Amino acid sequence: MKIAIIGGTGGQGLGIAIRFVQAGEDVIIGSRAIEKAEKAVEKVKELLDMDKIPNLKAAENADGAKEADILILTVPLAAQRATLLSIKDNAAGKVLIDATGPLESAIGGSPTRCIYLSEGAASERAQKILPEANVICAFNNISSGALMNFPNPIDCDCLMSGDDLESKKTVAKLIEKIPGVQVVDCGPLERAQIIEKITPLLIGLNIKKTCKDAGIRITGIDPECKLY
Numbered sequence: 030m031k032i033a034i035i036g037g038t039g040g041q042g043l044g045i046a047i048r049f050v051q052a053g054e055d056v057i058i059g060s061r062a063i064e065k066a067e068k069a070v071e072k073v074k075e076l077l078d079m080d081k082i083p084n085l086k087a088a089e090n091a092d093g094a095k096e097a098d099i100l101i102l103t104v105p106l107a108a109q110r111a112t113l114l115s116i117k118d119n120a121a122g123k124v125l126i127d128a129t130g131p132l133e134s135a136i137g138g139s140p141t142r143c144i145y146l147s148e149g150a151a152s153e154r155a156q157k158i159l160p161e162a163n164v165i166c167a168f169n170n171i172s173s174g175a176l177m178n179f180p181n182p183i184d185c186d187c188l189m190s191g192d193d194l195e196s197k198k199t200v201a202k203l204i205e206k207i208p209g210v211q212v213v214d215c216g217p218l219e220r221a222q223i224i225e226k227i228t229p230l231l232i233g234l235n236i237k238k239t240c241k242d243a244g245i246r247i248t249g250i251d252p253e254c255k256l257y
Contacts, residue, residue, distance in 0.1 A: 030054060030098050030099060030203065031055040031056075031057065031096060031098045031099075032049055032055065032056050032057065032097055032098070032100075033056075033059050033090075033093035033096065033097030033099075033100050033101070034056065034057065034058050034093075034101045034103055035059045035090050035093065035100055035103070035116060036059065036060065036061075036090065036102060036103050036104035036112050037059055037060065037066075037069065037101070037103055038058065038060050038066060038068070038069040039104075039173070040173030040176075040177060041103045041128065041173040041176060042058065042069070042101075042103035043058075043069060043072060043073060043173075043176075044175075044177040044179070045101060045103065045168065045176055046058050046069075046073055046085065047076065047077065047176070047179045048176060048179060049203075049206070049207075050073065050077070050085050051077075052206040052207065053084065054084065054203075055084045055085075056085050057085075057087070057088050057093040057096060057097055058073070058085070058086075058087050058088070058093075059089065059090040059092075060089065060090060061115070063087060063089050066087035066088060066089065069087065070082075070085055073085060076177075077179075090112060091115055091116050091118075094116035094119035095119035098123065098124075099123065099124045099199065099203065100116070100120060100124070100125040100162075101126045101128065101168070102125060102127045102128060102129060102155065103128050103168075105129075105130075105132075105134075105135055106129055106130065106131050106135035106144065106151060107135040109127075109151060109154070109155065110158060113155055113158045113159055117159055120161070121159075121161035121162060122161060123162055124162070124163045124165060124193075124200060125159060125162045125165070126165050126166075126167045126200055127152040127155045127165070127166055127167075127221075128167065128169055129151035129152065129155070129169075129225075130143075130225060131143050131145075131146055131150070131225055132144065132228065132229055140229060140232050141229045141230075141232050142229055143228070143229050149221075149222045150166065150218075150219070150221035150222040150224075151221070151225055152165075152166035152190070152218055153219065156192075163191065163192075163193040163196040164191065164218065165190070165197060165200045165218075166188075166189060166190045166191065166218060166224055166225065167187055167188070167200055167204060167212070168204075169221075169224055169225050169228050170185065170186075170187070170224065170231060170244065170245050171183060171187055171210070171244065172231065172235065172241060174235070174241030175241075175242035181209075182208035182210075183207060183209040183210050183244070184209055184242075184246075185242075185244025185245060185246065186210065186211050186212070186246050186247050187210050187211070187212045187213065188213050188215050188224045188245070188247075189204075189212050189213065189214055189215060189224075190214070190215045190216055190217060190218050190219070190224055191217070191218050192217050194256075197214055197256055198256045198257045200212070201214065201256045201257060202256075202257045211252060212256075214256055231243045231244070231245070
């Protein structure tokens with residue numbers, strides 16, 4: 030499976046790229062500008078202390094979306110709509126994991142407060158922008174700090190929601206290749222309205238506790254009860 034991380038040059042995108050490269054997946058880091066994507070690839074090589082990573086490449090967002098089988102959106106809320114429109118023609122029929130956090134920082138406010146969107150959730154807005162894609166809300170509650178701590182497993186569950194069962198199976202199987210992560214299916218895509226609001230809570234805890242990888246675990250669920 031080939032994965033394109035759309036807008037993948039920030040901390041979250043780089044962390045996801047590293048984790049999936051380590052898992053042996055083919056990864057494309059996308060950006061609006063190819064030069065920025067290439068710099069991100071070089072950064073990953075530097076962090077992993079590798080001169081060559083054959084399963085990692087750079088591309089402009091639209092080209093990455095065209096080549097990949099599954100897409101992961103890791104951009105701030107302010108860039109979500111424009112980025113999705115730039116890949117719309119190449120996203121039809123594909124799974125798109127939306128990790129967008131509807132944070133007040135998108136309009137100059139606090140990252141510990143959320144914005145209430147007319148569509149409900151950022152992932153629901155993504156589904157309206159890309160009606161022919163299968164949008165899944167995931168990765169919202171796994172911090173970039175935890176992702177970038179790549180020598181170690183991640184002590185955090187990944188809350189997920191979406192309307193297409195087969196897409197959720199594909200996403201769960203993929204994300205659980207990251208050591209330590211268990212995917213918890215929270216139901217239909219509208220549950221993203223709840224999942225996304227956990228993000229500013231965790232950011233606030235990171236600030237208050239002076240850490241960078243606060244996460245969440247859901248207890249009482251049989252780990253063998255998987256979607257796949």
